[in-house]
Structure formats: C-alpha cells, structure tokens
Amino acid sequence: MTTVLSPTAFFGGPPRVHAWAPGRVNLLGEHTDYNDGFMLPIATPQRTDVMAAPSNDGRFHLYSATLDAHVEFGADEAAPPGFARYMEGCIRLLQARGVAVPPLRMYVRxxxxxxxxxxxxxxxxVATLRALRTLLAAELDDVALAQMAQQAEIRYAGVNCGIMDQMASSLADSEHMLFLDARTLAHQVLPLPPGAEVIVIDSGVPRKLADSKYNERRAECEAAARLLGVPALRDVTDLEQVDRLPAPLKERARHVVSENLRVLEARGGVEAARFGELMNQSHASLRDDYQVSIVALDELTAALRADPEVFGARLTGAGFGGACVALCKSGSARAAGERAVRRMKEGGGAAANATLLIPAHG
Structure with missing residues (x-):
C-alpha cells in the first residue's frame, strides 16, 4: 500500500508558490465555443491546486496526489501521456513566449x-499557469492565460477543445454566471435567475473526452459552416437556413444555432422557470440533434425534471457520460439532488451509480 506524498515531503519543505483554479459547470451553451458562439458557465466550488518550486537536479518532477503518480522528464524531453502532458504544454508555451522556465518540482491535488x-x-x-506566472513573474493577464491553457490542451493533449472551459476557470466564480463570447472573448458577470440555485450530479458513467466523438462533432460543424458559406455557425441566426444541409450536418448545425439563441435569451434576463425551460430544450437538442447524450444522462435529467423543486436540467460538458446540472428553487437544490440520486439507485437503471457532486450555490 502506497502513501500519498504531502507537499512538504515532495518539496523537502514548503513550496515556493501555491496557485489554484476551479472547474466549471456550463448552464447553457454546449458545443458552441468552437463554433465562435455564446456560453453561460459558472465556476465550481471544487478546484485544482498546483504548487511549485525550482528543481535541484535539472529535471522536471511532476506529482499528482490525486493519482499518486510521479512523472519526471528532462528540459528537452517530452512528458509521458497523462496529467503531465497538460502541464508540460503550459510550460512549453510559456517558454515560447520568451519566459525562461527552469526545471521545476510541481505538486498537484x-x-x-x-x-x-x-x-x-x-x-x-489554469492552475499550472497561475503558479508559473507567480513563480516567474510572467506578464500574462487572465484572458491570455486562458488562451494559452487552451492551446496546451490542443497541442499537447490532443483535444481540439474550444475556449470556454479555460475562460471559465480563469475568470468565473461560483456565485455568478459568466457570459462568454467565444469569437471576441468578451465576457460579462451575471447573476443567477432570482430565487434559483444550482446542483450538479455525476451520472456515474465516466467521460473520456479525447476518446469520444468530440473531434468528430467539431469537424461536422466546420463542414456545415462551409456549406452555408459562413466563417462559423455563430454567424447563422435563422434556423431555416440549416434546413438545406444534408444529414447529419443539418442536425448538428440546428443544435448550435438554437443553443446560441437560448444563451442570448438567458443573458437578457429571464425568470428561473424560463431559464429551466431553456435548459430542458438544450438537453433535448444535445440528445436528438447533437447525439452526445447517453441513457444515464437522459434518465437522470428526467428524474430531476419530475421534481417540483427543479426548474430544468440538462447534461453539462461535452456529453458521452459525465454529469448533469439542474436549476432548482433556492434552498432546495441539495434535497432535490439527493432525491434524484436515490431514485436512480432504487431504479437500478443506467444511472444507478449516480452521485451528488456539488452542493447548491448560495
């Protein structure tokens, strides 16, 4: 049996710097970021911490306490696949900006x-880049940091992701929605609908983004935009325009166009009940037109919608497993989430291993 290293044991004392960054839950605007579209994420209370200090042997040493995994590589060597590849991407891209990054010891939890x-x-x-920014006094604002984080994932982890996740992790908090425009990177902090709070439930089905059909969906959207003669699907605002596309490009484009319209309506300010309706529409579109839902997510969101304290529910993230998010009446989100999880376990369906992930936002 192995013992997870403490930061003190890993560094031989206190680290030089300690940074952190949150995860994100997307309330509306799924698969719109790589189409230059609009999103409404909110940060999670849960987070990732990265600590760093100079290495004394000329090699990079990266340790994940979460995985109890230690990786090392030389200054001119590539990190092996896994968590270290994301961190190496951040290091290499910072070096490409002219920042001298010495060999480091970095601790992740x-x-x-x-x-x-x-x-x-x-x-x-984002946590890695925040730690590096502090340690090396690098000039890097929060938007540029998010852009570099995105490129690290694309170029070093092989996931052709959009900008939303990194922007939300870099700029959002867990009490407000963050409106994002993927094309301009304009952003705006907005309140949740009055009388509402958020709950997140894991379906119990793991999602592996790099192994999913995420990149395939992105290619389909690019093909649809070419056929429509626009730079990106964000430039289509009339759903009738997509009707002439062949399947499945028509369905993919219909989701993106309708999802952008839902985000823009929600950004304008709507009551919680209407926001919930938009979330329900979003899930149906992701399930039917974008085909990224699975039975477990459909079962779980249906159970949440059946609860009188829930305004609406949808899958969150790329799909193919993972979690769902629900908008609930203030003060009732945790109980509604627990009821949904209990129903899933008692029913023994595809979401029988569902677990409550995030408590209600205040």
Missing part, C-alpha cells in the same frame, strides 16, 4: 471528480 465533464483538465492548466 484536486477535489474535482475526473471524467465528469467539470473541466478538470482546464482547471489543471
């Missing part, structure tokens, strides 16, 4: 559940 669609990878990237 997180209470973000992996594979649930809460952007544990973005939190790791």
């Amino acid at each position: 997180s209470n973000l559940a992996l594979g649930t669609g809460l952007s544990s990878s973005a939190a790791l990237e």
Whole structure:
C-alpha cells in the first residue's frame, strides 16, 4: 500500500508558490465555443491546486496526489501521456513566449471528480499557469492565460477543445454566471435567475473526452459552416437556413444555432422557470440533434425534471457520460439532488451509480 506524498515531503519543505483554479459547470451553451458562439458557465466550488518550486537536479518532477503518480522528464524531453502532458504544454508555451522556465518540482491535488465533464483538465492548466506566472513573474493577464491553457490542451493533449472551459476557470466564480463570447472573448458577470440555485450530479458513467466523438462533432460543424458559406455557425441566426444541409450536418448545425439563441435569451434576463425551460430544450437538442447524450444522462435529467423543486436540467460538458446540472428553487437544490440520486439507485437503471457532486450555490 502506497502513501500519498504531502507537499512538504515532495518539496523537502514548503513550496515556493501555491496557485489554484476551479472547474466549471456550463448552464447553457454546449458545443458552441468552437463554433465562435455564446456560453453561460459558472465556476465550481471544487478546484485544482498546483504548487511549485525550482528543481535541484535539472529535471522536471511532476506529482499528482490525486493519482499518486510521479512523472519526471528532462528540459528537452517530452512528458509521458497523462496529467503531465497538460502541464508540460503550459510550460512549453510559456517558454515560447520568451519566459525562461527552469526545471521545476510541481505538486498537484484536486477535489474535482475526473471524467465528469467539470473541466478538470482546464482547471489543471489554469492552475499550472497561475503558479508559473507567480513563480516567474510572467506578464500574462487572465484572458491570455486562458488562451494559452487552451492551446496546451490542443497541442499537447490532443483535444481540439474550444475556449470556454479555460475562460471559465480563469475568470468565473461560483456565485455568478459568466457570459462568454467565444469569437471576441468578451465576457460579462451575471447573476443567477432570482430565487434559483444550482446542483450538479455525476451520472456515474465516466467521460473520456479525447476518446469520444468530440473531434468528430467539431469537424461536422466546420463542414456545415462551409456549406452555408459562413466563417462559423455563430454567424447563422435563422434556423431555416440549416434546413438545406444534408444529414447529419443539418442536425448538428440546428443544435448550435438554437443553443446560441437560448444563451442570448438567458443573458437578457429571464425568470428561473424560463431559464429551466431553456435548459430542458438544450438537453433535448444535445440528445436528438447533437447525439452526445447517453441513457444515464437522459434518465437522470428526467428524474430531476419530475421534481417540483427543479426548474430544468440538462447534461453539462461535452456529453458521452459525465454529469448533469439542474436549476432548482433556492434552498432546495441539495434535497432535490439527493432525491434524484436515490431514485436512480432504487431504479437500478443506467444511472444507478449516480452521485451528488456539488452542493447548491448560495
């Protein structure tokens, strides 16, 4: 039996710097970021911490307390696949900006559940870059940091992701929605609908984004935009325009266009009941047009919608497993989430292993 190293044991004393970044839950605007579209994420209370100090042997040493995994590589070597690849991407991209990054010891710990669609990878990237920014006094604002984190995931982890996760981890908090425009990177902090709070439940089915059909969906959207003669699907605002596309491009484009419209309506300020309706519409669109839902997520969101304290529920994240998010009446989210989990366990269906992840936001 192994013993997880403490930071003191790993560094031989206190670390030089300690940074952290949250995960995110997306309330509306799924699969719109890589289409230059609009999103409404909120940060999670759960987070990833990264500590760092110079290495004394000329090699990088990266340790994940969450995985109890220690990786090392030389200054001119590539990190092996896994958590270290995301961190190495941050290091290499910072070096490409002209920042001298010496060999380091870096310690990671997180209470973000992996594979649930809460952007544990973005939190790791943003926390890593925050630690490096502090340690090396690098000039890097929060938007530029998010952009670098995105490129680390694309170029070093092989996931052709949009910008939403990194922007939310870098800029959002757990009490407000963050409106994001993926094309301009304009952002705006907004309150949740009055009388509402958020709960998140893991379906119990892990999601592996790099192994999913995420990249396939992105390619389909790009193909749809080319056929419609626009730079990106964000530039289509009339749903009738997508009707002439062949399947499945028509369905993929219909989801993106309708999802952008839902985000823009919610940004304008709607009551909690209407916001819930928009979330329900979003899940149906992700299930039917974008085909990224699974039975466990459908069962779980249906159970939540049946609860009188729930305004609406949808999958959150890329889909293919992971978690769902629900908007509930203030003061009732935890109880509603617990009821849904209990029904799933008693029913023995695809979401029988569902667990409550995030308590209500105040």
